[in-house]
Amino acid sequence: MNPSPSSSGGGSVPARELWGTRWGFVLAAVGSAVGLGNMWRFSYIAAEGGGAAFLLLYIVMIALLGIPLMLCELTVGRRTHLSPIGALRELGGKGWVPLGFLFVVTGFLILSYYSVIAGWTLRYAAEAAFIGFAPDPGAHFGEISEGRAAIGWHLAFMVLTIGIVMVGIQKGIERAALILMPTLVLIVLGLAVWALFLEGAGEGYAFYLMPDLGELMDGTVLRQATAQAFFSLSLGMGAMLTFASYLSRDTDLNQEAVTISFADFGVAFLAGLVVFPVIFALGLQDSVTESTVGALFISLPGAFVEMGTMGRVVGLLFFLALGVGAITSAISLLEVVTSSIIDELGMARKNAAIGIGILIAFVGLLSARDIDFLGLADAIAGDLFLVVGAFCMSLFVGWFIKADPAEELARGAGEGFKRFIPLVIFLIRYVLPPVILIVLVFALQDTWAAITAFIVGS
Numbered sequence: 001m002n003p004s005p006s007s008s009g010g011g012s013v014p015a016r017e018l019w020g021t022r023w024g025f026v027l028a029a030v031g032s033a034v035g036l037g038n039m040w041r042f043s044y045i046a047a048e049g050g051g052a053a054f055l056l057l058y059i060v061m062i063a064l065l066g067i068p069l070m071l072c073e074l075t076v077g078r079r080t081h082l083s084p085i086g087a088l089r090e091l092g093g094k095g096w097v098p099l100g101f102l103f104v105v106t107g108f109l110i111l112s113y114y115s116v117i118a119g120w121t122l123r124y125a126a127e128a129a130f131i132g133f134a135p136d137p138g139a140h141f142g143e144i145s146e147g148r149a150a151i152g153w154h155l156a157f158m159v160l161t162i163g164i165v166m167v168g169i170q171k172g173i174e175r176a177a178l179i180l181m182p183t184l185v186l187i188v189l190g191l192a193v194w195a196l197f198l199e200g201a202g203e204g205y206a207f208y209l210m211p212d213l214g215e216l217m218d219g220t221v222l223r224q225a226t227a228q229a230f231f232s233l234s235l236g237m238g239a240m241l242t243f244a245s246y247l248s249r250d251t252d253l254n255q256e257a258v259t260i261s262f263a264d265f266g267v268a269f270l271a272g273l274v275v276f277p278v279i280f281a282l283g284l285q286d287s288v289t290e291s292t293v294g295a296l297f298i299s300l301p302g303a304f305v306e307m308g309t310m311g312r313v314v315g316l317l318f319f320l321a322l323g324v325g326a327i328t329s330a331i332s333l334l335e336v337v338t339s340s341i342i343d344e345l346g347m348a349r350k351n352a353a354i355g356i357g358i359l360i361a362f363v364g365l366l367s368a369r370d371i372d373f374l375g376l377a378d379a380i381a382g383d384l385f386l387v388v389g390a391f392c393m394s395l396f397v398g399w400f401i402k403a404d405p406a407e408e409l410a411r412g413a414g415e416g417f418k419r420f421i422p423l424v425i426f427l428i429r430y431v432l433p434p435v436i437l438i439v440l441v442f443a444l445q446d447t448w449a450a451i452t453a454f455i456v457g458s
């Protein structure tokens, strides 16, 4: 095996660092995927979208669309051993460089507000530990979600993220993932078992899991399942591409994609098994229908307050797990931007991570000062840009790439997976582009509505 990178043409770049172990890569990728999206967005969409019937549909979407799209990113990353811009230039030519820039801009923007939300999470964990949850969570959230309080925690979270990324792949990102991801899974698993014994848990499970086939026939649900699959798997902005660029040639990409996707689904499913029993045990189901980020920070703390001391312990664990999920996702967002700067400008990792991290933290101040701006940034980068990125990526690997993706997928692949490669290529060429295009049309409408709402509101 030859782990040396292909030259990006940007001068003498030192040999690229690789993951230390297979599990290092898998856990870092799962860390990227598991985040705020799993803990709240998923449960809510699943419950509204038909419960157990939705879960089945969601698994089908992951297998049919999520895994092939992830394989698009993984093949390009591992094949070139370059960050998105250089990778697209090498396999597509100059015309595809703008897509690389889109990835970098998306990562930059998402991290700028993701960090603000993560800051709220850290603050809630700290409050649970030291003073307990506020008695009026709605009013409290209003106080801490914007302004000086939000800025402090946002900056603290950015410092943490920069601190990990600047150290490098093995000693920074890989080590953090090896410690943090098992911790997160243990906490969520523990909470799910605890929730089993709550009075009224049964109603929560029923709401979450009751199969409702009628909902499935609704086009919105299909679209939501697709969008949620992409968002939750961190696809559409080169995060998986970048992580795969640190992989050696002998890994089985197919197996990694399956492992990552099902781990991500597993955590989302488990989180639902915590959220719904807690909410139903306390009769707070009305608040479930608000899908905004705020709901996570209002209705759940409301439940924890009513549970007394036990609620404080559980709440601390819950927000700690959420914070852990957020930081491992933030790492991958910053890594996309950082690795691009390292490759394109030949900067040292430490300088690149610190420099760009400070810039992102600065832009994030806009979201920390104004929650409406945060919503706008999410509508533009989190909804629209990710879908545009996913669409272009599927077109690129399906039709324009100057290399054979089937050959790259077969490299290091086990016999069992090899048989599926023609099917994967078929899905990439003929199924992904049209399906993502449909999602894109809706995303455009949603984003446009968000932009006009912001302008009218301010």
Ligand code: TRP
Pocket (backbone or CB within 6 Å): 032, 033, 034, 035, 036, 037, 038, 230, 231, 232, 233, 234, 235, 237, 239, 329, 330, 332, 333, 386
């Ligand atoms: N997957 C993350 C979550 O579930 C959010 C996310 C979307 C993301 N795209 C990303 C994280 C790209 C890192 C990189 O919360």
